[in-house]
Amino acid sequence: MTLLFESLFNGVAIGSVLLMAALGLAVVFGLMGVINLAHGELIMLGAYTTYVVQNIFKLEALKPCFGAYIFVAVLVAFMVSAIAGLVLERSVIRRLYGRPLATLLATWGVSLILQQFVRTTPMAYASGLWMTLLLGLLMPVLLPQRIRARFRALHLRVAGWALALAGGIGTAAWLSGISRLSRASARNVDVTAPKWMRGGIELGSLNVPVPRLFIICLTVVAVIAIYWFLNRSVWGIRIRAVTQNREISDCLGIPTQTVDALTFGIGSGLAGVAGVAVSLLGSVGPNVGGDYIVGSFMVVVLGGVGKLVGTVVASFGIGLLTDVIGAGRLLEVWPSMPPTCAAVVEFFATTSMAKVLIFALIVAFLQLRPAGLFPRKGRMVEA
Amino acid sequence: MTTEPLLRVEGLDTYYGESHILRGVDLAVPSGQMVCLIGRNGVGKTTLLRTVMGLLQPRSGLVCLDGEPLGRRPPHERAHAGIGYVPQGREIIPWLTVRENLMLGLEALPGGLVRNRRIDPLVFELFPVLETFLNRRGGDLSGGQQQQLAIARALLGKPKLLLLDEPTEGIQPSIVLDIERAVRRSIETTGISVLLVEQHLHFVRQADWYYAMQRGGIVAAGPTSQLSQSVVNRFLSV
Ligand SMILES: Nc1ncnc2c1ncn2[C@@H]1O[C@H](COP(=O)(O)OP(=O)(O)OP(=O)(O)O)[C@@H](O)[C@H]1O
Ligand SMILES: [Mg+2]
Numbered sequence: 001m002t003l004l005f006e007s008l009f010n011g012v013a014i015g016s017v018l019l020m021a022a023l024g025l026a027v028v029f030g031l032m033g034v035i036n037l038a039h040g041e042l043i044m045l046g047a048y049t050t051y052v053v054q055n056i057f058k059l060e061a062l063k064p065c066f067g068a069y070i071f072v073a074v075l076v077a078f079m080v081s082a083i084a085g086l087v088l089e090r091s092v093i094r095r096l097y098g099r100p101l102a103t104l105l106a107t108w109g110v111s112l113i114l115q116q117f118v119r120t121t122p123m124a125y126a127s128g129l130w131m132t133l134l135l136g137l138l139m140p141v142l143l144p145q146r147i148r149a150r151f152r153a154l155h156l157r158v159a160g161w162a163l164a165l166a167g168g169i170g171t172a173a174w175l176s177g178i179s180r181l182s183r184a185s186a187r188n189v190d191v192t193a194p195k196w197m198r199g200g201i202e203l204g205s206l207n208v209p210v211p212r213l214f215i216i217c218l219t220v221v222a223v224i225a226i227y228w229f230l231n232r233s234v235w236g237i238r239i240r241a242v243t244q245n246r247e248i249s250d251c252l253g254i255p256t257q258t259v260d261a262l263t264f265g266i267g268s269g270l271a272g273v274a275g276v277a278v279s280l281l282g283s284v285g286p287n288v289g290g291d292y293i294v295g296s297f298m299v300v301v302l303g304g305v306g307k308l309v310g311t312v313v314a315s316f317g318i319g320l321l322t323d324v325i326g327a328g329r330l331l332e333v334w335p336s337m338p339p340t341c342a343a344v345v346e347f348f349a350t351t352s353m354a355k356v357l358i359f360a361l362i363v364a365f366l367q368l369r370p371a372g373l374f375p376r377k378g379r380m381v382e383a
Numbered sequence: 384m385t386t387e388p389l390l391r392v393e394g395l396d397t398y399y400g401e402s403h404i405l406r407g408v409d410l411a412v413p414s415g416q417m418v419c420l421i422g423r424n425g426v427g428k429t430t431l432l433r434t435v436m437g438l439l440q441p442r443s444g445l446v447c448l449d450g451e452p453l454g455r456r457p458p459h460e461r462a463h464a465g466i467g468y469v470p471q472g473r474e475i476i477p478w479l480t481v482r483e484n485l486m487l488g489l490e491a492l493p494g495g496l497v498r499n500r501r502i503d504p505l506v507f508e509l510f511p512v513l514e515t516f517l518n519r520r521g522g523d524l525s526g527g528q529q530q531q532l533a534i535a536r537a538l539l540g541k542p543k544l545l546l547l548d549e550p551t552e553g554i555q556p557s558i559v560l561d562i563e564r565a566v567r568r569s570i571e572t573t574g575i576s577v578l579l580v581e582q583h584l585h586f587v588r589q590a591d592w593y594y595a596m597q598r599g600g601i602v603a604a605g606p607t608s609q610l611s612q613s614v615v616n617r618f619l620s621v
Contacts, residue, residue, distance in 0.1 A: 234496045241476050241487055248474045251436055253462035253491035253540065 002205050003332055007323050009203075013212040015319020016219035019312060020277050021292040022299035023222060024270030026311040027230075028085075030300055031243045032263055034093055035100055037107040039296060040289025041114035042268050045084055046077035046275020047284040051189050052123050053077075055178050067194040070276070074218065077272035083133050084114075085268020089261050097260075115286040119186040127181070128172025135164035188285035197280075211280045222273055227308060229266070239263050243306075294359075302362050304372030313373060318358060326354030387450040389414045389576045390435065390544050395444035397427075397434045404430045405441070406599040412544060417570060417577040419587045419607065421618045422596035428580045429471050431596075432546045435578070436468045437461045448544065462491040467542030471549050471580075473529040475536070477522025481513055484521045484532055488539030506535040509565040527558045534562060538569055545569070547579045551586060559583060582619055 021043060028036050050073040056062065057069035088110060096103045118126070139160035140148075148156060176182040180189075193211055200207045230236040241249040242259045250256045278288060299318060303310025323329065328349030331342060348357050369375070388411040397405040404427045412418045420428050433439045435446055437458040446453045448464055456464075475484050485506065489499040507514040510531040516524060521532060530550060537545060547566070551559040563586050569575055581587050588607055595603040595618040603614060 237479070237483055237486065237496065238490075240479060240483075244476045244478055245474060247438060247458075248470065248476065249487070250458040251438070251462055251468045251470070252487050252536070253459045253495065254487070255459050
């Protein structure tokens with residue numbers, strides 16, 4: 001019984017990290033059909049953001065509320081990755097819609113650029129750059145109509161970006177005061193969890209680590225939020241319409257380019273939130289994204305492209321399998337199995353070997369059912 | 384006195400790549416009238432509607448709505464300016480429910496979906512079948528039902544100009560009558576103008592004016608009351 005419970009919990013914990021990482025991809029790849037190989041690097045940006053936010057909260061003024069930094073980090077990470085995604089969409093991906101191979105190569109290039117960027121740029125400067133982008137993009141929205149109407153559009157834009165640049169430089173200067181953020185470093189950094197998150201909670205006979213519990217909660221909230229957004233909100237309907245029939249949506253009055261940018265931004269933002277979760281599990285380095293990108297694509301394809309439910313089921317399925325295989329659960333359940341079987345089970349009872357076996361299983365499964373666990377049904381032929 | 388027509392198309396030339404499809408098309412749709420465009424398969428009728436909607440950019444020529452040139456404005460801006468489009472081949476959005484498809488019709492209204500959430504019950508009066516299938520997925524409807532959905536959706540946006548591309552293609556006669564009635568009723572009650580591409584003579588005859596197209600150019604035009612049998616034989620494939 002305990003064994004079952006423990007296995008279940010571990011499986012859910014592994015699955016929720018996978019799900020968190022794959023959720024953004026489910027939107028970007030599943031709905032828009034854009035293969036974004038830089039998704040892992042967007043996760044990495046989220047993880048680094050957690051580190052930066054944490055260091056800001058170590059400042060004297062903010063020290064008392066250090067425990068709350070993780071919640072701020074979730075919000076900021078979402079925005080950081082969302083803006084990175086927006087810039088990526090506007091500058092690269094928008095020009096490559098309908099050309100999957102070109103998109104693949106271009107986003108792979110972007111992922112390399114982003115990795116090198118975090119290696120060579122001090123985080124204080126990176127934050128300054130990001131602040132500039134944030135202010136610059138928000139300026140037209142923030143300014144009251146009354147002020148906007150009084151000036152010429154061009155002047156307003158120049159002034160807006162100048163202000164944004166000033167804000168960015170200010171941020172960079174301010175953060176340069178924190179020694180850990182002022183120098184570039186290719187080495188990994190460690191995020192320390194707030195005090196309330198250390199240790200574990202006794203749940204029956206099981207000792208549950210709090211960070212894991214936090215990640216599970218974060219995942220649940222993220223899934224519910226994105227589900228609500230896509231199915232109930234006005235922009236959700238627009239997004240689904242555009243992803244299914246771009247031309248007609250355009251003719252109906254939906255600004256398709258705005259929808260593309262928004263969809264991509266939200267998918268990227270979710271990657272940032274995944275980054276927060278990732279930063280709680282281990283140290284954060286420029287290559288951390290690579291650990292998650294393959295798994296994320298596997299989850300989305302296994303679940304059935306374009307199906308949120310499929311992504312959820314696939315993540316938890318893979319999570320459970322990882323625990324069952326990786327921890328050699330079969331041996332625990334059935335200690336007296338024949339030695340040859342036992343040897344096989346033990347052979348796969350490491351994290352990396354479990355991964356190999358599971359990916360092999362997924363590939364085999366996709367041979368049988370190429371559309372994944374939840375293929376789309378109905379009289380519609382296409383899609 | 385000549386009043387400015389609602390839609391005025393002047394010297395329109397449209398290409399697909401290097402193939403010249405529309406050749407100097409001139410056409411006008413006066414306010415509150417129904418104008419029918421006839422012509423054999425492949426002469427460029429759909430191409431003309433797509434150019435008016437902004438899905439294709441003409442190489443030269445003008446499209447004016449209410450006297451104002453539309454230039455290179457994208458389709459969604461034209462929808463907000465008052466052009467509703469029912470494309471050939473009933474393109475509804477397959478995975479959205481009938482209700483959601485109808486709601487998307489409200490997007491063209493001022494304020495879009497955010498301000499407008501109510502589906503005018505008039506469309507259910509015109510097409511009762513839609514009300515019974517509100518929660519079904521659009522793609523699961525039959526072809527005829529999808530066509531009714533596409534027309535209802537366009538009408539919900541309260542366009543000034545409705546572009547209808549062969550709305551009765553491959554549809555059983557009783558539903559053809561429903562569609563004709565719905566279009567006529569919208570013209571009477573809301574005063575919209577219609578540019579119709581049609582092969583059914585019965586429907587063509589309800590228009591006020593006709594244009595006949597051949598190889599990408601307008602070759603004949605006149606009031607439909609004077610539509611002669613020889614013109615019908617030359618330009619309608621049925
Ligand atoms: N996407 C395209 N690329 C190249 N040529 C095209 C394309 N679409 C249409 N054409 C060509 O343009 C010409 C006009 O096509 P269009 O669809 O406007 O005809 P139509 O008058 O609407 O015919 P129908 O009555 O069959 O609907 C045809 O010769 C067609 O082959
Ligand atoms: Mg046609």
